[in-house]
Amino acid sequence: ISKTKYCINACLILLSLKHCSCIGACGKASLSSCSPKVCIVGSGPAGFYTAQHLIKARQDVEVDIYERLPVPFGLVRFGVAPDHPEVKNVINTFTQTAKHSRCSFYGNVNVGKNVSITELQQAYHAVVLSYGAEGNRSMGVPGEDLAGVYSAKDFVGWYNGLPSCRELSPDLSCETAVILGQGNVALDVARILLSPIDILKKTDITQPALEALAESQVRRVLIVGRRGPIQIACTIKELREMVNLPDTRPDMVAADFDAVKEALKDLPRPRKRLTELMLKTALEVPGEKEQERRSKASRTWGFRFFRSPVEVLAEPSHSRIAGIRLAINKLEGSGEGAHAVLTGEVEDVSCGLVVSSIGYKSLPIDPSVPFDSRKAIIPNTMGRVKQAAGLYCSGWLKTGPTGVIATTMNNSFDTARSLVEDMDSGTLDVSAAKPGSQSISALLEKRGVKPVTFSDWEKIDNVEMKKGESSGKPREKLLTVEEMLHVAWT
Structure with a gap:
């Protein structure tokens, strides 16, 4: 029985590889290069909830999260009141997502400045904008x-x-x-x-x-x-x-x-x-x-x-x-x-x-992305950016600055569902291979930008918690990007 199962599985894999457009000249295929690649801009609640749902909904999707600061979690870190530690418990869920084998975090990357939306669209099957409202x-x-x-x-x-x-x-x-x-x-x-x-x-x-x-x-x-x-x-x-x-x-x-x-x-x-x-x-x-x-x-x-x-x-x-x-x-x-x-x-x-x-008010990120300056949102239908195939949005950028973290969670799940529907229906073509972070990392290196990985962030996290411990606080935050980078990279 086990032999038969093995043969069936091997045949299924061969069949799937035969139909995969990313088989090289030598006939070998990397499962990773065949995977749908999604890039998320912004690592606040909207970004992480979108990533969480995508990873759960499809077993083949790979998600990369880009963040301007060296530290993740957006308004959970910088917006939630210090005397509301229970609200920050969502960080545990976000950490699980970030450590998932099909998710990668790239901090210290300023999308719109270090890398353009067009370049991300060339490298990924889909780009989700979740950078919130910083105005x-x-x-x-x-x-x-x-x-x-x-x-x-x-x-x-x-x-x-x-x-x-x-x-x-x-x-x-x-x-x-x-x-x-x-x-x-x-x-x-x-x-x-x-x-x-x-x-x-x-x-x-x-x-x-x-x-x-x-x-x-x-x-x-x-x-x-x-x-x-x-x-x-x-x-x-x-x-x-x-x-x-x-x-x-x-x-x-x-x-x-x-x-x-x-x-x-x-x-x-x-x-x-x-x-x-x-x-x-x-x-x-x-x-x-x-x-x-x-x-x-x-x-x-x-x-x-x-x-x-x-x-x-x-x-x-x-x-x-x-x-x-x-x-x-x-x-x-x-x-x-x-x-x-x-x-x-x-x-x-x-x-x-x-x-x-x-x-709060969202700001435009790139001239190539549609933006409604009166409502300060990206015009969208269920997270699909209007007149921009392969481009999506979630969080406050999608709805305006309303609701609590649970509201953002639901609206981000909705965006992720739209994206998965588009992949499943073929509206979003994921058959052609895309390089994903491989090509973006090469671009950033050429431009002298060094991303902060999630394990780099964990070094920052560790230092902050140790500093806090000595004064009876849960953490003492590093206050400058320079300090954060110094800790991340030493």
Whole structure:
């Protein structure tokens, strides 16, 4: 029986080799050279989830992931709040994918600069763009370039060790900070600004950020949104963390919650629970224990609804900010579809720090790739880039900057499914041999670019964790590309 099985298997292999277009003149074939080769640009959640699904869906596909930085994991490393270590557990799954025999990681490769999309398309059967949203949405108001105004992306990058934000050095000598936007990132920034240092000391927040926050004079944080409590963009987990944050008390405007109680019954369950917690925090008289806790608090936070930025106000010297002028809005429509309309009234708030958390924005990578600059996404249908055969996209580049990591996972799986469907149906021709990383590595070498492998990253990881261990932290991140490369290659 085993002999028969062996013969059948041998015949099947010979038959498959006969039909494979990559048999050389000598009649020999490399199974690897016959494999469909896919290249993914970007090693954040979108890139890794796309790779994971492709490897699982087809036993022959080979995936190469290219990343501009020497370190992988994108916003899991540089976006997730330091006090949310449980969210970073997805790194374990991504590591398994990166170590799979059919997956390779190439860090320190700047696609669009070191190698073009066209060159990747020549080397691979398919190219998936998953490089996320590294731009900032502009407020579009006078004074937003003054000292003391930061984008949430840069502020988060600063305390999370993103090399390009290392020099940010925000001035935290003021008492009041205003955050524009009411999503989870806005609440992350508020929480980090107000968290007791003893909590932050046990996280992987960077040492310079820890030192700056230890000296911070910020005692009051206002989280401003253009619509009302029913339209707030954060989730209940983040709100609960704010409500329970040690040494803080909420400071809300009761009038902002007029008519909210009446609307509760028509809300979907998650939105209803979130709104109920807000109402309770804003309007209910707390119990004795909570009252005592609040009375001892030295810091305050609060939502300000129905407000839009009109102008950042400057000090007399015009060198830095003195406050922000907010337009007062009213809502037209109801529920999620309600939109803010100006009333003509304004309100000035004195503050020394403004963090704009109104959204990340994807940027075009290469003139050859279609890009919708109004929506800041690549035009696509289920991840297939329009009018560009063999080109796909996943993550925020595909949808815009929405949702949490689980949302990105599902949208990346969808892209991977589209790609596999195209391979299976023959819409994407994978019969001709492609050189994959072989030719790209040769190009990079010629251009003086040395990629960082996943085992090189593991050296960086090891050093960071050892540095953290000595100060009671999970890790102490290396803050410059130079340091990272030095550790990777020694």
